Amino acid sequence: MNATPNTDNGRYADDDGALDPRTAAQMIEETAMRARRQFDPASPLAALLGAGVFLFGYGAVWLSIRDQHVYTGPAGWSVALLYGLIAVAAIVGAVVSRRASTGVGGRARRQMRAAAAATLAAGVGAWMVQGALRYLGVSFRIVYGVYGPTVPLIALAAAGAGYAAAREKWPELGLGIAVIIIAAASTFFGPRGAWGLTGVGCAVALVIYAAAVTARLRRPIPASA
């Protein structure tokens, strides 16, 4: 047989019947864990990067508005930093997701496309309402200071949580619910609360999520499972 022996897969002989049951059990565990790691689009590194976006991006905006007694909006540099970090996180997230889903077709791909469409619709809908509120004369402070950093995030998290619930992905569901609660609660504290509390709260939630995903990926899969 032609199994390439340049990885640990080469430890196993490839002749029919030459496999010891104990070795077979070990091979099942190792192969299942490797497959799970490669197919799982959740990445602790991407989650930590997301935490950085909230901590430093939202934190920068909070820093630039924290002394404003009359809300005039965030400084240009803080908005640029926020959107720069969001762009980097989006690129990393897309790369990680693409790597996990390459070659995977059928129901999983259809579900991912449907979830992406639902998430996009939720985000676009929330941003359209933001524009409508401004058009209808709602104050700059509410539209960009309170609504902007929270409601689109709630919409995106709700779409993600729904997908996670349908797939029984509990850490993702927990993250979605945590983001919704944090963002919703922070709106009671005005623009400073909306940017500051959402930033810190979501960063903490993402760090916890990264730990949960790491544990999930490292958890052994018994051969009998």
Add this chain to the structure above:
Amino acid sequence: MTNDGLDPLIHAPARLRVMVTLAALGEHDTLSFTRLQDMLDLTAGNLITHLRRLEDAGYLRTEKSGNGSASLTSVMLTHRGRAALQAYKATLRDLMSGL
């Protein structure tokens, strides 16, 4: 330890890894031949041989889409294949517990 009761079609390293890798996907999910080959680090010829044996037994199904250089071969585990893998694992567990 003997290999009594273990499905000989699955009880070979390459085919066992093919089955376990495909079982990590959900039901009705497919995996491209190239990704499977990359994950298992097997040569194309070797993988084709094993896939053919598993397909002949009804454990997996291969589908071809597209034409010429754009053609894509995908592989999916059938219900029968999933059941066979579960039975294999159960037999393995019994053998191990008898030690």
